[in-house]
Amino acid sequence: MKKLLLIITTLSFIIGIPATGMASPSDDLTAFRAYFKNKFPNVAQDDYINGIYALDAERRAAWKEFEDFAPPYEDAAPYGKSLFNKPFKNGKTYASCFENNGIGIRQNYPRFNSKTGKIVTLEGAINACRKSNGEKKLGWKKGKIAAISAYMASTSNGKRINVKIPNDPRALKIYERGKSHFYAKRGQLNFSCADCHVFGAGSSARANLLSPALGHVTHFPVWRKKWAKGKSGPTAGLGTIQRRYGGCNKQVRAKPFKAQKAEYNALEYFHAYMSNGLLVNSPGLRQ
Numbered sequence: 547m548k549k550l551l552l553i554i555t556t557l558s559f560i561i562g563i564p565a566t567g568m569a570s571p572s573d574d575l576t577a578f579r580a581y582f583k584n585k586f587p588n589v590a591q592d593d594y595i596n597g598i599y600a601l602d603a604e605r606r607a608a609w610k611e612f613e614d615f616a617p618p619y620e621d622a623a624p625y626g627k628s629l630f631n632k633p634f635k636n637g638k639t640y641a642s643c644f645e646n647n648g649i650g651i652r653q654n655y656p657r658f659n660s661k662t663g664k665i666v667t668l669e670g671a672i673n674a675c676r677k678s679n680g681e682k683k684l685g686w687k688k689g690k691i692a693a694i695s696a697y698m699a700s701t702s703n704g705k706r707i708n709v710k711i712p713n714d715p716r717a718l719k720i721y722e723r724g725k726s727h728f729y730a731k732r733g734q735l736n737f738s739c740a741d742c743h744v745f746g747a748g749s750s751a752r753a754n755l756l757s758p759a760l761g762h763v764t765h766f767p768v769w770r771k772k773w774a775k776g777k778s779g780p781t782a783g784l785g786t787i788q789r790r791y792g793g794c795n796k797q798v799r800a801k802p803f804k805a806q807k808a809e810y811n812a813l814e815y816f817h818a819y820m821s822n823g824l825l826v827n828s829p830g831l832r833q
């Protein structure tokens with residue numbers, strides 16, 4: 547990691563910094579896409595859903611092979627489906643809590659709830675559904691909730707991320723909070739998300755190549771080899787986007803925030819909005 551950071555700090559930082567100041571979300575999105583288009587002119591916009599594999603052909607080939615060696619990864623969504631369809635004690639299922647019975651809706655999350663003034667992530671909606679049906683909440687970042695979320699996301703595969711920021715000051719405030727988190731330097735190493743995943747995207751050190759933030763959310767929940775290490779079963783390597791946030795905060799020796807609380811929900815709102823228009827491809831497979 548030290549080596550990686552050294553390389554990033556020696557990168558010449560680019561002048562056209564995207565998404566700073568108080569531009570509107572749609573202006574931010576336009577600038578964000580344009581930044582990456584300029585930085586990686588040969589990468590098609592739709593390929594950003596593949597993270598580092600959009601940038602590196604050799605790694606992409608190894609990744610395709612790796613899919614064959616990670617069989618439980620394929621069980622994650624089917625396992626999530628069985629949980630999704632299993633009736634609660636009251637006889638109802640998750641389908642009763644969602645529009646279109648929860649099928650093909652992942653691309654709309656996180657969403658702003660104008661009644662509560664808060665952000666609802668897909669995992670938040672899953673646990674809210676459990677609560678309203680008299681069931682205990684699931685843990686937030688991995689295990690069953692990640693499997694259910696992965697199944698729901700898989701029914702959106704091929705649909706485009708479509709996160710809405712309504713013209714409501716409360717929604718805009720949350721969006722700005724998420725944007726600030728993304729661009730703020732933090733931790734003992736003093737790095738922002740953008741330092742690594744915008745300005746540093748495509749730079750590499752040993753095994754690490756930094757992915758572009760454009761397309762980051764499309765394939766979550768994700769199955770990671772690292773998370774699966776020493777574990778077995780259909781959810782072994784699975785984690786939600788907010789599990790990943792915690793890991794990336796820790797990389798710069800910053801204390802992670804609690805999953806599904808205001809800070810990460812705001813970050814997810816901004817982060818997901820920046821992938822608007824890209825195809826859902828979940829669950830993804832990563833190192």
Ligand code: HEC
Pocket residue numbers: 551596597598728737738739740741742743754755756757758762763768790791794795797798817830832
């Ligand atoms: C010091 C550099 C660094 C910082 C700062 C950092 N990350 Fe990462 N992040 C990584 C590395 C390395 C990986 C694994 C390789 C990759 O996919 O980029 C990664 C992976 C990710 C992934 C998974 C990408 C995929 O394709 O599945 C997401 C999402 C992510 N980071 C989000 C964030 C967010 C949000 C922040 C700020 C809270 C952040 N990162 C801060 C280094 C960093």
